[in-house]
Amino acid sequence: MAEDAATFTSAGLRRGARRCLALAAASFVYGIGFGVMADHAGLALGEAVAMSALVYAGASQVVALGMWDDPIPFLAVWLAAIAVNARYLLLGAALRPWLAGLGPGRAYLTLGLISDGTWALALRERAASGRDAAFLVGGGLALWVAWVGSTGLGHALGAVLGAPSALGLDFLLPAFCATIAIALWRGRGDLGPLLAGGGTALAVAALIDGPWYVVAGGAAGCLAAAAGATHDA
């Protein structure tokens, strides 16, 4: 236990921020795209920046913009945010052995800043006998600053570009969803959930007005993957 005990130091925080700089750069580029889309969806600069600062989850923010309307479909937007971010349940669960020793205050602060990339780097760090959980906080903060700052820049850029459909900017959101799907693709096992999600969305969009087809597609993909998984031993 003693040799395994997690530490939480400012050196670990700085190391996390340094090691995650490349991830932060990627997050910066993606944030510019999000800012342009947020402007296009009708969010004010402060609203777009507040969303990035408080939600801090790119894919779910893009999905929310796709559903944005007047009046805002609150329930559908929130359910979609839960659906898209549900994978974080797994990342957090995997951190249990490491973070449990920190005490709840530090553990739950650290968890608020996790993202796919920093989580993966931190676990690699831990496998190489790094015990400093502040690595996750440092990396998370680096990405957060890049994400929030670039959202503001992108929004300003979108406001300058203006004129939507001739420039094809109305297509930026679907185009981003397509590239995110490619980035998420792990192999043929993902084909079932992909088809279930797309097919269910088409059916539900034809039957029910509003953005519910997004939530329904996510649920169908989840069930398809769960049904296709082999039994636990």
Added chain:
Amino acid sequence: MTPDVLVAIIGMAAASYACRAGGFWLMGFVPITRRVRAGLEAIPIAVMAAILAPVAARGGPAEAAGLVAALAVMRATGNDLAGALAGVAAVALVRTLAA
């Protein structure tokens, strides 16, 4: 900022934090089975497919060209933004030619 937008954002923030912290918390009570894991991991790609399917079904040649360009450039470069911009450029090009 309108109160409606603020409420929407706070709800989304609560949802994302609950997901980030929830797995760590739940691990104290329930085992995460292979089935649960597979289901949770598949949701994001299914949601992206759900957003794209009606766009692809309703869209014309411009949107079709945009999707193909976005997917091709993303696969070739591995860069999200490059792929998305290629999609936008293809849509703008086809619309200009068709106009």
